[in-house]
Amino acid sequence: MPELPEVETVRAGLAPVMEGARITSVTLNRPDLRFPFPEKFISRLEGQRMIRLMRRAKYLVGELESGEHLIMHLGMTGRFSIEGKGAPGNYHHDVAGDRHVHVIFELEGPKGLARVTYADPRRFGFMDLVPAGELASSAHFARMGPEPLSDELTADTLRLRLAGKSAPLKAALLDQRVVAGLGNIYVCEALYRAGLSPRRMARTVGPARAEKLVRAIKDVLQEAVEAGGSTLRDFAAADGAMGYFQHRFDVYDRAGEACRKCASPIQRLVQSGRSTFFCGTCQR
DNA sequence: ATCTTCGCCTGCCAGC
């Protein structure tokens, strides 16, 4: 499920339990997710206190007192669950019986003991450990584009990053080197809000269109983050399949339904192998 | 170099 707003929601749910807590035990139920776990993963984590849990684009980044950073990516189906005193509610996950639980962190924090489990049916997620001082230069982050909700992303920076590109605007925005953290849903939603066609060549975005697009990207992400935050109390309830922002989609998964502005049917097309949803009347 | 397709996995849903 995770694009930037969902990862931020997960971060906000995990932070109260993980920040300041000591990792007393790490259990791996398999040697890999999408990629193998890094060398000495368990021994580099056990005994460490997690100082901060941050987010960069769609990545969770835990800063350890050793100076190393624990990188966690949820892929498409990764989910964290919290059990114990730090958990909101009283959630009990059948960890032993769930074949999709791959990682278990035992934590000792200010509020007591807690267990954080990572489940991922498709195993498109991954975890990594980056040595101290190498976070920004690591393979994950070295070529990553600006963080969309920060001041790094301006109309000028976006326009320059799209300049010269002949790829469709939709495909360019999915490229994490252009802007970091957007996925298929929020690209579709942002293009609709900006009134820009997903088929337009990226390089045709000049200053005025870049301004609209940046505004749309920031707005839709911010609204989604806030919607995720509003359901945070359910973070550890049920199966994590919260429905927060989806009822507010203007175009995503609405093929054939009426555009909320002009009532034309929303169209679906495939670009770079991914579904694009848009209004052919409102988006030019 | 840039852009597109493919592969990784499992679960779910519509249609037969």
Place this chain on the structure above:
DNA sequence: TGCTGGCAGGCGAAGA
């Protein structure tokens, strides 16, 4: 009911 095909918000590698 069971089977099949298509689809899914991720990424990086390989191909064009």
